[in-house]
Amino acid sequence: MSHDIDFAQSAIRTIKSERDAIDKLIPRIDGTFTQACQIMLNCKGRVVVVGMGKSGHIGNKIAATLASTGTPAFFVHPGEASHGDMGMITADDVVLALSNSGNTAELVMLIPLLKRLGTPLISMTGNENSALAQAADVNLDTYVEKEACPLDLAPTSSTTVSLVLGDALAIALLEAKGFTPEDFAFSHPGGSLGRKLLLKVTDIMHTGQQLPIVSLSTPLKEALIVISQKGLGMTAIADSQSQLLGVFTDGDLRRVLDQELNLHTTPISQVMTTQCKTVNADMLAAEALNIMEDHKITNLVVVNQQNKIEGVIHLHDIIKAGVV
Known part of the structure; x- marks a missing residue:
């Protein structure tokens, strides 16, 4: 009742x-x-x-x-x-x-x-x-x-x-x-804080055959094919020793089209960005995210101490990993 x-x-x-x-x-x-x-x-x-x-x-x-x-x-x-x-x-x-x-x-x-x-x-x-x-x-x-x-x-x-x-x-x-927060994250690896404080660039970066890399002499048209095939919206430019020389992104492509350059004859070296942002594999993914946000970019090339390319990390990889 x-x-x-x-x-x-x-x-x-x-x-x-x-x-x-x-x-x-x-x-x-x-x-x-x-x-x-x-x-x-x-x-x-x-x-x-x-x-x-x-x-x-x-x-x-x-x-x-x-x-x-x-x-x-x-x-x-x-x-x-x-x-x-x-x-x-x-x-x-x-x-x-x-x-x-x-x-x-x-x-x-x-x-x-x-x-x-x-x-x-x-x-x-x-x-x-x-x-x-x-x-x-x-x-x-x-x-x-x-x-x-x-x-x-x-x-x-x-x-x-x-x-x-x-x-x-x-x-x-x-x-x-x-x-410390890092200690807490170690006890909570499945939580968002754990992912922010424990997940490193090396855990989610693209490597090996997934990497879009071309040489300095590669014609712009061939570089665009590589960008399309790898699906990361960019390509790295390297020498024969895998040393990073520059990058070319979708944003760079829009600027190139405004210049009406010949895609068949223009080498990628003429239009690439040489002063590009990079990260190392041991950096936290959250730190890489901060660099992307500060510079309004969606990709970062991962290099070692000798500036050799080890991978590429994309904003979507960080989001998918739950760091954001």
Whole structure:
């Protein structure tokens, strides 16, 4: 049976309740938080996050955030830990245990096993007098006065506070380790940032038989045939040692047609551009893109330190790779 309810007002009350719970967390960021960070920073193994129920879901996310920001971490279900997965935890690891009550049976059961291993234990609980908090090397206080749930039953404000505190740990460790955008990209190679920061010119450039290259004496008409065949809208001009001498592009062709030159007799050397922009194969594709945008061009010849042609990269290749 439905009841009349103002959904917007209900949402606002929930958000305010959780916001207030986060505000009250701030004064508790003290020496214990610093101690927890230091333990995790000194960890030679991995941070193993454990939690049951909703705390487990939050723990899973915290583990993922830690792992993607430079602190190796993974989640272990406490129930599975008692049935073999304890073998995943070593003395070199640090265990981060989440439990609002601090007395979750599946977590309490792990305490003597962790003590025997000598694995440091950081707890995140809303009850400083609980078995988990008392056994931990450091307890991070996640106490909330009430849940956002009007019945004060469903984990809402308490899980939000735990999630925020987990993010705070991850970011504090990120900053302590000097984690860079390149490091982040390495953890996210499939994302757009990863492609921008990891993909190099050599990964997407055209090489070998795909390259449009002609000699200085090549008639303009033959050069146009090469441009058409290779489909890159340009050709490079090189000597017998593959040294780059110049380029001729579709844009150059339009200028040539305005001059009414004889396509059959005019050598490409007469109309090519000699001061052309180049890149090296190890350059990031994103850097090559910047050069193209700055100079309003769509192609770049890839050369080595001896100015020998190694490839050609086209704007479409960069777009197709998802760098843009």
